[in-house]
Amino acid sequence: xxxxxxxxxxxxxxxxxxxxxxxxxxxxxxLTRQRVKQVMEELNYVPNSNARSLVLQKTHIISLLITDxxxxxxxxxxxxxxxxAKRLGYKLLFGNSDENYAKEKDYVDMILSTRVDGxxxxxxxxxxxxxLQQLQKHRIPLVLLDREVPGIQADTVLGxxxxxxxxxxxxxxxxxxxxxxxxxGSEDVSTARQRHTGYKEALKLxxxxxxxxxxxxxxxxxxxxxxxxxxxLHLPDPPTAVFAxxxxxxxxxxxxxxxxxxxxxxxxxxxCFDDLGLASALHPFLTVAAQPAYQFGxxxxxxxxxxxxxxxxxxxxxxxxxxxxxxxSSAAARPREGK
Amino acid sequence: xxxxxxxxxxxxxxxxxxxxxxxxxxxxxxLTRQRVKQVMEELNYVPNSNARSLVLQKTHIISLLITDxxxxxxxxxxxxxxxxAKRLGYKLLFGNSDENYAKEKDYVDMILSTRVDGxxxxxxxxxxxxxLQQLQKHRIPLVLLDREVPGIQADTVLGxxxxxxxxxxxxxxxxxxxxxxxxxGSEDVSTARQRHTGYKEALKLxxxxxxxxxxxxxxxxxxxxxxxxxxxLHLPDPPTAVFAxxxxxxxxxxxxxxxxxxxxxxxxxxxCFDDLGLASALHPFLTVAAQPAYQFGxxxxxxxxxxxxxxxxxxxxxxxxxxxxxxxSSAAARPREGK
DNA sequence: TAAGGTAATGTTATCGATAACTCCAAAATA
DNA sequence: TATTTTGGAGTTATCGATAACATTACCTTA
Numbered sequence: 001x002x003x004x005x006x007x008x009x010x011x012x013x014x015x016x017x018x019x020x021x022x023x024x025x026x027x028x029x030x031l032t033r034q035r036v037k038q039v040m041e042e043l044n045y046v047p048n049s050n051a052r053s054l055v056l057q058k059t060h061i062i063s064l065l066i067t068d069x070x071x072x073x074x075x076x077x078x079x080x081x082x083x084x085a086k087r088l089g090y091k092l093l094f095g096n097s098d099e100n101y102a103k104e105k106d107y108v109d110m111i112l113s114t115r116v117d118g119x120x121x122x123x124x125x126x127x128x129x130x131x132l133q134q135l136q137k138h139r140i141p142l143v144l145l146d147r148e149v150p151g152i153q154a155d156t157v158l159g160x161x162x163x164x165x166x167x168x169x170x171x172x173x174x175x176x177x178x179x180x181x182x183x184x185g186s187e188d189v190s191t192a193r194q195r196h197t198g199y200k201e202a203l204k205l206x207x208x209x210x211x212x213x214x215x216x217x218x219x220x221x222x223x224x225x226x227x228x229x230x231x232x233l234h235l236p237d238p239p240t241a242v243f244a245x246x247x248x249x250x251x252x253x254x255x256x257x258x259x260x261x262x263x264x265x266x267x268x269x270x271x272c273f274d275d276l277g278l279a280s281a282l283h284p285f286l287t288v289a290a291q292p293a294y295q296f297g298x299x300x301x302x303x304x305x306x307x308x309x310x311x312x313x314x315x316x317x318x319x320x321x322x323x324x325x326x327x328x329s330s331a332a333a334r335p336r337e338g339k
Numbered sequence: 340x341x342x343x344x345x346x347x348x349x350x351x352x353x354x355x356x357x358x359x360x361x362x363x364x365x366x367x368x369x370l371t372r373q374r375v376k377q378v379m380e381e382l383n384y385v386p387n388s389n390a391r392s393l394v395l396q397k398t399h400i401i402s403l404l405i406t407d408x409x410x411x412x413x414x415x416x417x418x419x420x421x422x423x424a425k426r427l428g429y430k431l432l433f434g435n436s437d438e439n440y441a442k443e444k445d446y447v448d449m450i451l452s453t454r455v456d457g458x459x460x461x462x463x464x465x466x467x468x469x470x471l472q473q474l475q476k477h478r479i480p481l482v483l484l485d486r487e488v489p490g491i492q493a494d495t496v497l498g499x500x501x502x503x504x505x506x507x508x509x510x511x512x513x514x515x516x517x518x519x520x521x522x523x524g525s526e527d528v529s530t531a532r533q534r535h536t537g538y539k540e541a542l543k544l545x546x547x548x549x550x551x552x553x554x555x556x557x558x559x560x561x562x563x564x565x566x567x568x569x570x571x572l573h574l575p576d577p578p579t580a581v582f583a584x585x586x587x588x589x590x591x592x593x594x595x596x597x598x599x600x601x602x603x604x605x606x607x608x609x610x611c612f613d614d615l616g617l618a619s620a621l622h623p624f625l626t627v628a629a630q631p632a633y634q635f636g637x638x639x640x641x642x643x644x645x646x647x648x649x650x651x652x653x654x655x656x657x658x659x660x661x662x663x664x665x666x667x668s669s670a671a672a673r674p675r676e677g678k
Numbered sequence: 679t680a681a682g683g684t685a686a687t688g689t690t691a692t693c694g695a696t697a698a699c700t701c702c703a704a705a706a707t708a
Numbered sequence: 709t710a711t712t713t714t715g716g717a718g719t720t721a722t723c724g725a726t727a728a729c730a731t732t733a734c735c736t737t738a
Contacts, residue, residue: 001396001454001477003724014688019726027685044476046451050398051724053389054693057340064433069418070411072617079408082435086442091449094403094433096421103425110430112385115340137383138340251620278411279618281590286621342694353718358696366715390694393723 002045011039022047053115062304063116064297065095065107066145067124068221071248072277073293074122077145080297081120088305090117099221101127108134118304120297122146125188143304145296148190155307156318157300161191161273164289164323165198165243166205168271171287171325172241173206176334177269181232181239183249185220192220195245195273214239223252233260240334241269247276250286254330265332275326286330289323296321341384350378361386392454401643402455403636404434404446405484406463407560410587411616412632413461416484419636420459427644429456438560440466447473457643459636461485464527482643484635487529487657494646495657496639500530500612503628503662504537504582505544507610510626510664511580512545515673516608520571520578522588524559531559534584534612553578562591572599579673580608586615589625593669604671614665625669628662635660 004018011018013032020026021036039045053059064081066074078094085092093116097104104124108131111119118141123132125147132152135142144156172180182199185192196215203210213235216228223229232239233256242257244250250272257268264270275290299319306312343357350357352371359365360375378384392398403420405413417433424431432455436443443463447470450458457480462471464486471491474481483495511519521538524531539549552574555567562568571578572595581596583589589611593603601607614629638658645651 017687029686046448046477048454048724049452050389050392050454054393055726059389069414069421070616072409075408075414079435082408082433086445091453092433094421094431096418106425109385113388114430115387115389138385247617251617254621276617276621277409278586278590278615279621282593282615282618283622283624355718368716387694394696396723
């Protein structure tokens with residue numbers, strides 16, 4: 001590999017002069033600048049950012065950790081983060097925790113040893129607190145995405161889970177539904193708790209009793225317990241609508257319903273949080289609360305870099321990005337009872 | 340930041356001894372090992388992989404460059420690459436070229452200066468040759484994914500574009516279609532050329548004349564020229580089926596057809612390369628040639644690391660991964676002519 | 679014309695780790 | 709007992725860059 005010393009020797013200058021040409025600082029005569037530049041071209045020189053990082057104590061690398069790379073919400077978020085990082089001169093070190101604390105821990109160790117300049121972190125859940133504390137102990141600039149973690153103070157970019165949930169449920173109520181099931185992510189995750197709260201609030205505001213039997217506790221990747229879904233559907237007083245706490249759960253629910261021979265929305269209405277990407281383009285079917293995923297990533301990255309470069313005030317900021325209710329055809333009016 | 344020197348001082352040993360404990364090599368008495376380890380814990384020491392990389396000339400970072408992070412094919416591929424990299428002890432530096440040579444060039448520069456150990460590269464097209472040559476000039480281990488580039492010799496993981504295209508078209512022919520449109524990606528991309536060839540071969544084998552008017556030249560992200568699609572649909576002898584060269588083009592085509600009031604598959608059959616991820620789970624509709632995207636990533640990563648670690652033979656390997664024809668309902672028998 | 683200024687460049691130390699070599703004392707061997 | 713071996717350390721140079729200071733040579737200006 002070519003180093004500044006190779007360049008220096010061939011151009012008959014000192015390494016420092018080469019460094020000055022590269023960084024375009026210090027006084028240099030036009031003649032030597034040209035000579036050095038020419039030698040750099042000839043030898044195909046590329047600076048070693050490793051060596052530079054070591055002395056500058058800055059890597060220009062930002063780590064992005066998301067929980068599910070196959071979820072369109074997170075890939076769109078990643079795209080926003082990546083675009084903004086690139087625009088501001090940072091590289092992206094990428095990680096995917098699969099909603100799994102052990103994998104998340106491995107990434108945190110890697111992040112620490114890589115000496116990244118900052119971390120964009122979508123936590124797997126409340127259990128991420130230890131990992132986040134570790135990052136903070138090392139004073140690594142941090143922005144949380146999508147989920148808060150109790151006990152962790154940091155810049156945070158959130159969606160309006162409670163409000164969004166409330167609106168989705170009220171949409172179902174307006175269609176006449178009274179028995180509405182909730183298929184939720186793990187209560188270990190802040191968004192799941194807030195969507196649960198929004199669900200309850202909507203019921204309360206409309207004088208409908210909350211029934212724990214209508215709530216299925218799953219996780220954001222899949223329903224897992226198919227039997228529980230079946231039981232829910234065969235309750236004495238079964239639901240006529242389902243609110244799924246995210247896109248994957250909605251897909252899981254629809255597949256489960258299909259397996260039972262139930263049609264959506266004829267036999268069961270379904271709504272959910274997060275849009276589906278391509279699926280919605282192909283078949284604008286599912287009524288959703290769509291979150292501005294790209295903005296989660298781009299704003300989070302912007303905030304992080306502000307902090308890295310000392311442009312942020314001391315205390316952490318939090319923003320709640322609104323979601324948009326997109327009414328399509330997966331939720332319909334409640335069928336008349338055959339009484 | 341804590342360094343081995345801090346540890347060394349506090350443990351009353353030399354830095355070298357600390358290094359030996361960290362790397363678990365060299366002779367060390369159990370006593371000092373324990374003492375050093377304890378001090379490392381106390382001070383929350385994390386090795387600086389930057390410094391280590393500089394002396395070892397190895398970063399344990401692999402760069403993954405894909406062309407579209409919003410395409411489920413590439414995200415699934417990325418997941419495969421990421422899982423395998425993690426399993427084998429490498430970190431992933433991530434890039435998204437957006438099918439754009441300028442962005443791709445920026446990433447290549449970044450890759451070079453980061454001194455990554457290897458590159459997993461999904462090229463934007465034939466114009467990527469200059470970038471790939473640059474990587475090869477610097478002797479960076481390289482594996483091409485999904486697309487070949489004329490003039491570049493490297494390990495390559497490909498799909499069976501020609502064969503897959505042939506089978507999709509023959510599926511349409513078997514359904515009675517005789518006028519089959521092709522909506523193709525840029526001919527600057529090897530897979531688009533091969534899918535075009537497969538399309539022609541299928542026609543030829545079935546004694547159907549190739550009609551250039553039925554071929555729409557777009558790119559893999561979108562159809563761009565909507566007017567061209569309209570013209571194609573209003574040909575004197577219009578197509579009864581469309582073969583879209585990838586998933587995005589299929590979605591674009593279906594949207595275009597819908598805008599014209601045409602129903603799929605009643606008025607027009609549609610098939611394409613690459614499955615749709617969530618969309619197919621929600622609504623198993625589009626008949627596709629599904630590629631093993633995860634395997635593209637995991638196998639490519641495996642090959643790359645083999646090469647990095649000197650376990651690969653000299654000459655480049657190429658593998659062609661088969662695709663699977665998944666027949667769903669977007670292609671139907673050709674409607675009878677009203678003659 | 680001597681003292682100081684300045685443009686252009688060079689020297690040395692440093693970032694945090696590791697390789698290669700050196701050193702010393704205790705144990706093994708002749 | 710003298711010599712060699714070896715376990716358990718320490719020293720020094722190095723990776724490739726940059727910061728801080730040092731050094732020229734030439735140019736001003738009182």
